[in-house]
Amino acid sequence: xxxxxxxxxxxxxxxxxxxxxxxxxxxxxxxxxxxxxxxxxxxxxxxxxxxxxxxxxxxxxxxxxxxxxxxxxxxxxxxxxxxxxxxxxxxxxxxxxxxxxxxxxxxxxxxxxxxxxxxxxxxxxxxxxxxxxxxxxxxxxxxxxxxxxxxxxxxxxxxxxxxxxxxxxxxxxxxxxxxxxxxxxxxxxxxxxxxxxxx
Numbered sequence: 001x002x003x004x005x006x007x008x009x010x011x012x013x014x015x016x017x018x019x020x021x022x023x024x025x026x027x028x029x030x031x032x033x034x035x036x037x038x039x040x041x042x043x044x045x046x047x048x049x050x051x052x053x054x055x056x057x058x059x060x061x062x063x064x065x066x067x068x069x070x071x072x073x074x075x076x077x078x079x080x081x082x083x084x085x086x087x088x089x090x091x092x093x094x095x096x097x098x099x100x101x102x103x104x105x106x107x108x109x110x111x112x113x114x115x116x117x118x119x120x121x122x123x124x125x126x127x128x129x130x131x132x133x134x135x136x137x138x139x140x141x142x143x144x145x146x147x148x149x150x151x152x153x154x155x156x157x158x159x160x161x162x163x164x165x166x167x168x169x170x171x172x173x174x175x176x177x178x179x180x181x182x183x184x185x186x187x188x189x190x191x192x193x194x195x196x197x198x199x
Contacts, residue, residue: 002041004094004136004143006081006166010042012074013056020063022072026080027056039099041083043167044141044178045069046099069101070140070176079167081141094143095136101178102186103127105139107171108153117158118147119171123179125152130185138180142166 010026017023024042034040034057038049047059066072074080086092105123121139123129131137133149137156144156163169171177 001086002046002083002094002097002099002141003086003092004044004097004138004141005083006142007083009079009165009167010082012076012078012080015074015076020066022061022066023050023058024061024071024074025051025056025058026082028082030084031055031057039085041085041097041099041141042080043070044081044097044099044138044180045071045101065101068103069178070104071178073176079170081166083141095138096183097138097141097143097180098183099141100180102129102181103179104176105179107173107175107177110172113157115160117163117168118155119158119168120148120153120155121177121179122153129179129181130188131181132185135185136182138178140167140171140177141180142168 008028010028013027014025031052034049034052036049039046045065049057050060051058061071103123105121107119108122109120111118131146131149131154133146135146137144137146146154147157148155158168
């Protein structure tokens with residue numbers, strides 16, 4: 001379980017393909033604090049530490065993860081938003097994020113707004129996901145508030161700190177990002193769908 005508050009931006013130092021799996025090695029400042037089997041969110045995707053050295057650690061993304069997320073597009077040198085799992089006695093500063101990416105979206109606009117930025121994303125609404133105006137969404141693992149929700153698109157407003165301290169400063173027109181929709185909204189959508197099927 002995560003909160004969508006990015007701890008650090010890690011750099012991809014190597015990528016190794018093994019059959020349908022992708023072993024991704026990243027460097028970050030708290031490698032020495034990590035342990036094997038630990039869960040870390042990578043651009044919002046929960047992955048397990050399988051190997052570590054003094055300066056980097058490795059996680060493995062399987063085929064299902066690569067299909068549903070943007071991790072298969074990573075290249076050496078790319079920056080990845082990372083967050084360790086929440087502590088039960090800690091504050092929930094963002095919102096409840098499971099680390100289970102629902103689908104990807106494409107950035108269709110970036111607008112500067114007197115010191116802040118608006119990012120617009122287009123996604124496939126036919127996958128049954130629900131976005132609520134002023135509701136929560138995780139974009140590349142960052143907990144954000146939805147604005148200007150439309151069918152198949154939405155915007156988020158980014159403050160300078162978030163832009164500088166996450167990989168949002170590298171998101172531009174055409175960039176693919178990971179989306180995790182609000183867990184409460186997903187349950188509501190599922191309940192409504194079940195009721196429609198029963199009636």
